[in-house]
Amino acid sequence: MKRVVIESPLNAPTPEGFEANRQYARACARDCLHRGESPYASHLFFDQPGILDDTKPEERELGIKAGFAWGEAAELVAVYVDRGISGGMQRGIARAKDAKQPVEYRSLIYGTLGIDHG
Numbered sequence: 001m002k003r004v005v006i007e008s009p010l011n012a013p014t015p016e017g018f019e020a021n022r023q024y025a026r027a028c029a030r031d032c033l034h035r036g037e038s039p040y041a042s043h044l045f046f047d048q049p050g051i052l053d054d055t056k057p058e059e060r061e062l063g064i065k066a067g068f069a070w071g072e073a074a075e076l077v078a079v080y081v082d083r084g085i086s087g088g089m090q091r092g093i094a095r096a097k098d099a100k101q102p103v104e105y106r107s108l109i110y111g112t113l114g115i116d117h118g
Contacts, residue, residue, distance in 0.1 A: 001038040005067070005074040007093060009086040010043040010054055018054075021083060022047075027108055028080045040074065042067025043088070064088060068095050077103045081113065 008025045012018040025044050032039035046063035047054040054060045071077065077096040079089060096103050097116070105113040 001036060002075045003073060004032050004037040004039050005071045005077045005092070005096070006032065006039050006041040006080065007077060007085075007089040008041070008043070008080040009083050009089060010047060011060070011086060011088070024080070024083050024108075028078070028106075031080075031106070031108060032078060037076075037078075039078075040067075040070055042070065060088075064091065068092070071095060071101075072099060074101060077101055079103060079105050080108065081105055082107050082109060 006025065006028050008028050009021045010018065010025065012021050022044070025041050029039045029041055029044065042063055043054065046052040046066065052059040052063045054063065071092065074096075077092065079085065079093060085093075093103055103116045105116075107113055
């Protein structure tokens with residue numbers, strides 16, 4: 001299975017938006033699995049009770065850095081765009097491009113939108 005980092009938004013101005021983004025990230029992980037990939041979504045893993053709180057800037061930054069460390073082992077970064085591209089996602093895209101990793105833009109509605117090979 002190809003190791004894939006998922007980039008999708010998490011933070012939102014309302015609790016409802018935050019939960020909608022969390023549900024979307026889960027759907028993205030499911031999409032990867034159905035593509036025969038092994039997905040990694042640090043924002044789903046780290047933002048859980050007892051691990052990190054994404055609403056606290058210092059904890060959000062710690063989670064982003066930890067996700068970037070794992071991202072170095074990825075074979076692809078999948079950017080899911082249906083809910084927009086957040087600042088954190090932009091940082092993840094930049095990290096992938098700096099590492100010369102392919103970045104694939106995806107939509108759960110429209111499928112694969114394109115690949116940037118750096």
